[in-house]
Amino acid sequence: MIQKIVSKNFDIADSHTLKVAQANGRYTSLDTLFSMSAKEVVNEVGKSGLRGKGGGGASAGDKWNLIPNPSDKPTYLIINADESEPGTFKDRQILEFDPHLLIEGIICSSYAINAHHAYIYIRGEYVFWAKRMQEAIDEAYAAGILGAKILDHDYALDITLHRGAGAYICGEKTALLESLEGKRGHPRLKPKGKEPEWFYGCPAVVNNVETIASVPYIIKEGYEAYRAFGTKQSPGTMLFGMSGHVEHPGIYEIPFGVGMLDFINQVGKGVKDGRKLKAIIPGGSSCAVLRGDEIEDITLDYESLKQHGSSLGTGGMILMDDTVFMPSVVKNLFEFYHHESCGQCTPCREGVGWSDKLMGKILDGHGTKKDLDTLISLSDVLNGKTICVFAPSVAFIIDSYISKFKDEFYSLVK
């Protein structure tokens, strides 16, 4: 079941140092890379079907194709290392155990979109991981892998590491860009048509760490090798995580399409202390919750989870056993969202706070049926009326938890 592509070097001692990384295949895709044109690299990645692994799942190749070529302005590659979706802790494994793989991926991807400066935006709390990453960058510069020439090839690239400072919303790509421009991390309005992202008015691509770390394999082995894993629409592999009530929490790389239950039982060794699985959040708190008895036919890919009314998200599953009281879970999540709303849109700023307050009242036993109805109606206020999908995620929480665990919520109100 385990299929190591991105995680191949994770278990090797000192895999984060240049010496060990190089001895284990890092930077070997670069000869192939520089024998190709930028256009060919974009095509190769497009054909591989590589999808963004930060939660959205959009095609990486399509995104890269939006960059004007040639362009009269500089182009930028920006790596989203902000991971802060509850339940998600996969990118930090790459930063910790194989930072040179990320650098190699950045070189490949920058070359493809003709960027000469890439930024890694890392969440503020990841101090240890930022140091690790910076050490790897410094080593790469010293070895002539970054800078004016990349291993004697006629291509210049700089990488700058940029630390966030504690704002969940900066994981949203346009909020991240605002933050990188030195502002409050407020998501931007979506453009009408398809266009690249913009960094100080220059075209930019924002990709997640794991996405970029998947690129060297595709360049070196070819798109067909990547497509040999996974399903037709969700090709390749992904770092899936398990946390909460599971016997062996952790991050494991598997091809898309594996049965969810098999993954939990075989790799995660089942629910903690042999209890019964009551509920599961598939990929971070923004995904609709699933009941334990709903997951039998689910396979771990974008399509299957969508069919079952949820989403794959970041692949970071949170398991809950039969001792868990769902209204407490919802309260916990509301507190998270209440704290993290960027405050830009009124429905979100006020609606999430209101939901949190109502849920607190209900949980404390002071709520009425009317309060619960108000809460349910807030879902409509939050869905589709805001700048970004943060508020709609809260709406999904209201809808999915209350409909699936109705009795528990109604048992609390008079």
Place this chain on the structure above:
Amino acid sequence: MNFEFNEENEKKFNNLLKRYPNKNSLTLPALWMIQYQEGWISQDAMQYLAKRLELSPMDIYSIASFYTMFHLEPVGKYNIQICKTLSCMLRGSENIKHIIENKLGIKAGETTKDMKFTITEVECLGSCGTAPCICINDDYVQNLDEQKVHEILDNLTHEETPK
């Protein structure tokens, strides 16, 4: 005005100027430098930074106050950040919080009188697979249980650095 970058930060600041297309991008890195230099970010420091970046002090304040990791007031020598989000909650973060509160005699959000400890409740630290997790200043402490919490706090009370 009584804030200025020390020599090391001055050098860092000037190096960073070369690495961005626009100096506005230095806001976050510079606020970090201030916080590491002083332990927190004072109004004087914000005014200083505003001058350096040719922004208004209000711009700097509005940015600094948006990000939860910037301290606009002094905090204890050890800032104990307890993750309270779902994966940590499911693995007992509430209990961990109570132990810490009882031991230090303060509630989350407070600082001890001797300015040694601050307890902060924070949202997901990205350490859900090794929950429950806390972060003391810059260092994560993962897979916590009761015994480990007692050990860590006892060590800190005796001034040793956390592991």
